[in-house]
Amino acid sequence: MIRRFLANFFQGRNGFDQLAGAIWLVSIVFLLLSAFTKGLFSAVCNFVSLILIIWAFWRVCSKNIGKRSRENARFLEKTSGLRTKFRDFRTRFSMRKDYKFFTCPTCHTLLRVPRGKGKIQITCSKCGNRFPGKT
Numbered sequence: 001m002i003r004r005f006l007a008n009f010f011q012g013r014n015g016f017d018q019l020a021g022a023i024w025l026v027s028i029v030f031l032l033l034s035a036f037t038k039g040l041f042s043a044v045c046n047f048v049s050l051i052l053i054i055w056a057f058w059r060v061c062s063k064n065i066g067k068r069s070r071e072n073a074r075f076l077e078k079t080s081g082l083r084t085k086f087r088d089f090r091t092r093f094s095m096r097k098d099y100k101f102f103t104c105p106t107c108h109t110l111l112r113v114p115r116g117k118g119k120i121q122i123t124c125s126k127c128g129n130r131f132p133g134k135t
Protein backbone atom coordinates (compact mmCIF):
# COMPACT_ATOMS: atom_id res chain seq x y z
CA MET A 1 0.00 0.00 0.00
CA ILE A 2 2.64 2.51 1.09
CA ARG A 3 5.01 1.11 -1.52
CA ARG A 4 2.39 1.64 -4.21
CA PHE A 5 1.74 5.13 -2.99
CA LEU A 6 5.46 5.97 -3.08
CA ALA A 7 5.85 4.44 -6.53
CA ASN A 8 2.99 6.57 -7.78
CA PHE A 9 4.32 9.63 -6.04
CA PHE A 10 7.79 9.35 -7.54
CA GLN A 11 6.45 8.56 -10.99
CA GLY A 12 7.63 11.37 -13.22
CA ARG A 13 9.63 13.01 -10.48
CA ASN A 14 13.35 13.54 -10.20
CA GLY A 15 13.96 11.19 -7.27
CA PHE A 16 17.03 10.99 -5.07
CA ASP A 17 20.18 11.89 -6.99
CA GLN A 18 23.80 12.64 -6.03
CA LEU A 19 23.21 16.37 -5.71
CA ALA A 20 20.23 15.81 -3.41
CA GLY A 21 22.43 13.44 -1.39
CA ALA A 22 25.19 16.04 -1.13
CA ILE A 23 22.76 18.78 -0.07
CA TRP A 24 21.32 16.43 2.51
CA LEU A 25 24.80 15.65 3.88
CA VAL A 26 25.67 19.35 4.16
CA SER A 27 22.38 19.96 5.95
CA ILE A 28 23.32 17.26 8.49
CA VAL A 29 26.65 19.04 9.06
CA PHE A 30 24.81 22.29 9.76
CA LEU A 31 22.39 20.47 12.04
CA LEU A 32 25.30 19.06 14.05
CA LEU A 33 26.97 22.48 14.14
CA SER A 34 23.79 23.95 15.49
CA ALA A 35 23.51 21.20 18.11
CA PHE A 36 27.02 21.85 19.43
CA THR A 37 26.96 25.65 19.43
CA LYS A 38 24.91 28.29 21.16
CA GLY A 39 23.23 31.60 20.49
CA LEU A 40 22.91 33.28 17.11
CA PHE A 41 25.41 31.00 15.34
CA SER A 42 23.46 27.94 16.40
CA ALA A 43 20.18 29.51 15.24
CA VAL A 44 21.68 30.42 11.86
CA CYS A 45 23.05 26.88 11.40
CA ASN A 46 19.69 25.43 12.30
CA PHE A 47 18.00 27.68 9.76
CA VAL A 48 20.53 26.86 7.00
CA SER A 49 20.09 23.16 7.72
CA LEU A 50 16.32 23.49 7.39
CA ILE A 51 16.61 25.38 4.10
CA LEU A 52 18.98 22.71 2.73
CA ILE A 53 16.68 19.86 3.75
CA ILE A 54 13.77 21.60 2.02
CA TRP A 55 15.95 22.17 -1.05
CA ALA A 56 17.00 18.49 -1.17
CA PHE A 57 13.40 17.37 -0.73
CA TRP A 58 12.24 19.79 -3.39
CA ARG A 59 14.81 18.33 -5.81
CA VAL A 60 13.63 14.79 -5.10
CA CYS A 61 10.01 15.76 -5.75
CA SER A 62 10.65 18.06 -8.69
CA LYS A 63 8.85 17.22 -11.91
CA ASN A 64 11.25 19.20 -14.07
CA ILE A 65 13.49 16.15 -14.53
CA GLY A 66 15.44 17.56 -17.49
CA LYS A 67 16.57 20.61 -15.58
CA ARG A 68 17.29 18.67 -12.36
CA SER A 69 19.39 16.07 -14.17
CA ARG A 70 21.39 18.84 -15.87
CA GLU A 71 22.06 20.36 -12.44
CA ASN A 72 23.10 16.97 -11.14
CA ALA A 73 25.41 16.42 -14.12
CA ARG A 74 27.00 19.83 -13.56
CA PHE A 75 27.45 19.01 -9.88
CA LEU A 76 29.12 15.68 -10.72
CA GLU A 77 31.40 17.40 -13.23
CA LYS A 78 32.48 20.07 -10.73
CA THR A 79 33.16 17.55 -7.97
CA SER A 80 34.82 14.86 -10.11
CA GLY A 81 38.33 15.87 -8.97
CA LEU A 82 37.26 15.79 -5.35
CA ARG A 83 35.52 12.45 -5.73
CA THR A 84 38.60 10.94 -7.41
CA LYS A 85 40.73 12.19 -4.49
CA PHE A 86 38.33 10.66 -2.02
CA ARG A 87 38.32 7.34 -3.90
CA ASP A 88 42.14 7.36 -4.03
CA PHE A 89 42.26 8.04 -0.32
CA ARG A 90 39.98 5.11 0.39
CA THR A 91 42.01 2.80 -1.85
CA ARG A 92 45.22 3.87 -0.16
CA PHE A 93 43.74 3.40 3.27
CA SER A 94 42.47 -0.12 2.57
CA MET A 95 45.83 -1.25 1.13
CA ARG A 96 48.17 0.74 3.38
CA LYS A 97 49.72 -2.36 4.98
CA ASP A 98 50.88 -4.01 1.76
CA TYR A 99 51.49 -1.10 -0.56
CA LYS A 100 52.95 2.33 -0.59
CA PHE A 101 51.46 4.93 -2.90
CA PHE A 102 53.25 7.50 -4.98
CA THR A 103 51.94 10.21 -7.24
CA CYS A 104 53.78 10.56 -10.53
CA PRO A 105 55.41 14.03 -10.55
CA THR A 106 54.76 14.38 -14.28
CA CYS A 107 51.21 13.18 -14.87
CA HIS A 108 49.91 12.90 -11.25
CA THR A 109 48.79 9.30 -11.68
CA LEU A 110 48.49 7.36 -8.44
CA LEU A 111 51.00 4.50 -8.42
CA ARG A 112 51.02 1.47 -6.16
CA VAL A 113 54.30 -0.11 -5.02
CA PRO A 114 54.65 -3.15 -2.70
CA ARG A 115 56.13 -2.24 0.67
CA GLY A 116 59.50 -3.31 2.01
CA LYS A 117 61.59 -3.02 -1.16
CA GLY A 118 63.81 -0.22 0.10
CA LYS A 119 64.91 2.54 -2.23
CA ILE A 120 63.78 1.86 -5.77
CA GLN A 121 63.21 3.52 -9.11
CA ILE A 122 59.49 3.80 -9.76
CA THR A 123 58.28 3.76 -13.33
CA CYS A 124 54.95 5.44 -14.01
CA SER A 125 52.57 3.02 -15.68
CA LYS A 126 50.87 5.81 -17.58
CA CYS A 127 53.58 8.11 -18.92
CA GLY A 128 56.74 6.00 -18.35
CA ASN A 129 58.40 8.65 -16.20
CA ARG A 130 60.96 7.28 -13.71
CA PHE A 131 61.52 8.72 -10.26
CA PRO A 132 63.13 7.46 -7.04
CA GLY A 133 61.05 6.37 -4.06
CA LYS A 134 61.43 4.61 -0.73
CA THR A 135 59.03 1.80 0.14
Ligand SMILES: [Zn+2]
Binds near residue numbers: 108109125126127
Ligand atom coordinates in the same frame (compact mmCIF):
# COMPACT_ATOMS: atom_id res chain seq x y z
ZN1 LIG B 1 53.25 9.57 -15.06
